[in-house]
Amino acid sequence: MLTISIYLMRRWILAVIVFILFLTPLIYLNRQFFKAARQMDAIFESYTHIAVDWAQAEYLLNSVYLTDDESRDDLMGKLYGIKQWVTTSELRRIAEFSSPDQTPDHHFKELDLIIAGVIQSEEGRIYGDLTGMVSDDIISLYVSLKTFRDKLDAGVSILLQAQMFLIFLLMILIVIALEDRNRQRVRIETSQRIQKEITRAQEEERNRIALDLHDDIAQELSWMRMNLAKENTEIGHLEVFDKLISRIRDLSQSLRTPDFTSEFFDDAVRDLIITVENRSSIKVKYIPGNKNSVANPEIYGHLYRVIQECLTNAAKHAGSCRVFIELQEEDHSVFFAYRDDGRGFKSEGEGLEMGLGLKGIRNRVMMMNGKMDLITGQGKGLNIQCRIPLKSDNNG
């Protein structure tokens, strides 16, 4: 089960790593790209203005009225505007990016010549070749701008696709993880149900054997014992008989789970304690608490077995020690506490390895959807605390 949960946990971690490693930079890139696209739109708009300006400037340059001061000022303004615009760093970067071999400065050299010419008030028509070249440059600028914009758009669309893909991947991972968790839950529930069934069947079988031993065999034996006494049998035989009967009675008691629909829990536990105390060197103090075992016979049946396991465990492994057991119902739960001042063991893992019956206890607590805490240490005794929800709580 632990492996499964680690496996599952890995999957969740993987999902989170994918998200952080890929999606976060993508989102950053995305923002940058959209910013660039917005800037690009602005540049295109200004390009349109410049193209119109140049068309007017070209017309003026080619006209005969260039000597007119007013139109010359107008022309100069337009030319300076164009010059300024084409030398902006953004435009230069874009042009370099789309066609690295031709830089705008290089192209718009003619513009400088034209400006120089206009300043020196040279007569029209001499600009013919130069204006043609500038027009070409303007057109080629449009081409490089368009190329750049296309590339940018392609980049944005790839980015969007990648994002969609990653989100899709993440969703698939989540779905798989959820599915796995669900399947695991079903598996655990099934195994728990099976275990419950097995335990129930075992208990029935044990109760049947206990009944046979108790009502049949022990009964016959005690009858024989009574008759033997009258016939002056050897003393040793009588002792063996007595021992046998008491052994069978103990055995039957340890096999049987009391029926808590009709018996009181505290009485049954007290009997258990008396038997264990007579057989071993442990001293048990049972501190009864408020409880209603008749309403939850199944849970109290398990708890009875848990106490039995604890006591058997203490008698076998803890050495001679004092044991305290407390049991109490509160807030729709049963609280069970066991502590002894016996030998203890290094850790719970060691306890499980040593087969100290802890497994049985843990299984039973799990079967009841309970929680169990265990504190121990070498020479520090054993301390077990359980909280078991009651039926009315389980069903909501």
Place this chain on the structure above:
Amino acid sequence: MADLDSILLVDDHPLFRNGLKSLIKGAFPDSAIREAGSLAEAEKELAEIDPFIVILDITLPDGNGISFAGNHIRKSPECRVFILTMHQRSGLLIQAREAGCQGYFLKEGDGSAIIAALKSEDKAFSVSPQMKDHLKAVEEYNGIVQRYAFLTRREKEVFRLFAEGLGYKEVAWKLGISPRTASVHRYNIFGKLNISSDVELVKAAREVGLLI
């Protein structure tokens, strides 16, 4: 008035009944011993005679011997009813005692324990040697110990700390509650355990088993 010479044995095991019968015959030679294998038969016998001793098994084919004993004792309080069973269970011991039986014996040994009890004039509740621990445990479970069961978990904690000799403030600090709440708990504990002083509180803790 009960017949001072008739005894009724109720047990569903005929051989065991025979053995018991001869045993009692040895102890009470003048008595008339009647037998029954079930509660129905016992009912029939009781309609004819009024025995001064009834010996009952618990698990009988048609019912529980203890409840039958209770009914019979209510009708004829003079009759001494003894339980003779295989069950070594304190729950049944308590039931038998509450029903008004005179003794609770296990089918064990040569039967000398129950014979001794039958002969004894002592009206106290008697048990077989192997049930002595059970009787002791049952008797210990009364008074304070029984009332202690009705404390809540928190109250038990508070009770333990007070029993260890801590003051209000220390108890409150240890449990993370206000001294006022601690004093309310203490008041409730005193009420539930029916005690009124610190000395009684320590005594109660010792009785319950919290202090050694």
